[in-house]
Amino acid sequence: MTINSAQWQPTASMENLRKRAAILAQIRAFFAERDVLEVEMPLMSQCAVSDPFLDTIETRYSDYIGAESYPLYLQTSPEYAMKRLLAAGSGAIYHLGKAFRNGESGSRRHNPEFTMLEWYRPGLDDQALMDEIADLVTSVLGIETVERCSYAEVFERFLRIDPHQASLDELVAETRKHVEIDLQDDDRDTWLNLLMSHVIEPKLAELEAVFIYDYPASQAALAKVKTDVKGQPVAARFELFVNGMELANGYHELTDAEEQKQRLLKDQQTRAQLGLPQRPLEVRLVSALEAGMPDCAGVALGVDRLVMLALGAEAIQDVIAFPVEHA
């Protein structure tokens, strides 16, 4: 990247930045009123996220100047640290701060350094947490309600296929009808993701704001796996879409330490198969779950995108003073 001395000005207008500040204040007031504690989590950690499709930005730290440096990883979400706090008895907590993701730029919806609101509610499950998210989002965006549709329902509604039962071949054939891509992949989730992002998400705009819940068990990440009304194992995970843009991702959190350990190891294995970097796993999360994390639901919400939607902005660069190209 080259530095252009003429480009010193912010990309967001001062008016947008003032409105952004007002939304941040509104979020803090929302949680203060509900007695949810604001916590600040480390941005640099000795461990990195395990998700093979998130790349952590690495920085190097020296214990004293001139000493040999070692890597610290910029957090992609405060999830691991917050769960350690929950296990230590924090009760309901939220984090409003920066998260970092490598390779996520060159888009109107991404900046590699972005503001994330993440919160955890002991005693709530995914459906109950959706109520609270709807309260926050409807008040910030000035909309009436947030609808709810299961993952299976949106696939049925917009594509007439069953995402849980359809074979790999059926998913590939369906994707090829809608998406031109040169790709061989025998992971069903890849094709489900393509259908979701290319075909369904644009149509979700019709619904204004909608929670999609009960994702395939294979896409559980750190959510509990449960059985839906049809007896299908699904992830107690949901995403919130507003005007077709993904705004939040939440779980009824996994509390089983052994299962958590297996998922971390499986991610690390996938990373090895894909030739991705092997970074230290957050083993302290497993210890925290062993000690006992309360049954809870948690969600991460992209604040820059929330501001975009509240202001009717077309691009994330319109609501961030200095996006990466100008930082």
Next chain:
Amino acid sequence: MANYSTNQFKNGLKVMIDGEPCSMVDVEMVKPGKGQAFTRVKLKNLMSGRIWERTFKSGDSVEGADVMDTDMEYLYNDGEMWHFMDPNTYEQVAADATAVGDAHKWLKEQNTCMITLFNDNPISVTPPNFVELEVTETDPGLKGDTAQGGSKPATLQTGAIVRVPLFINQGDVLKIDTRTGEYVSRA
């Protein structure tokens, strides 16, 4: 030509897709909540003008296209080909009807046009945004009607037919916006 990886994709990048030169019109990263990222690109085929979408897996790469936009002076039409000259090198190229397309309506000798060259051959011609052309045929002008209402067709020196106000006369020179094909003013 160099290869470009998805992280180098940007608007205006010229690449070879299925053996034909294309220009990227819109580039958007698509990243599912959980799962690998894709790059969704709106492409314009520079030969046919067709615009469509293709998705690339992150890390995929495509070959660059040897496509160059260059300003050239329009010289003449020989009945089949349109001839242009590079004002710096005096090098000449001849473009066929496919490459010239609708631009032929606005080509006036000595005007500077943008010629898109693919492997040194012209594949498209973009006229200046505004051109000044003489009216060769139109109904006689209505005196006194200088502002409001009404229009009529007028044929210009290049053969183009545009809607003009009623007061325009044969022999008038008009300023035309070539992007919309609309009359702007008298020159």
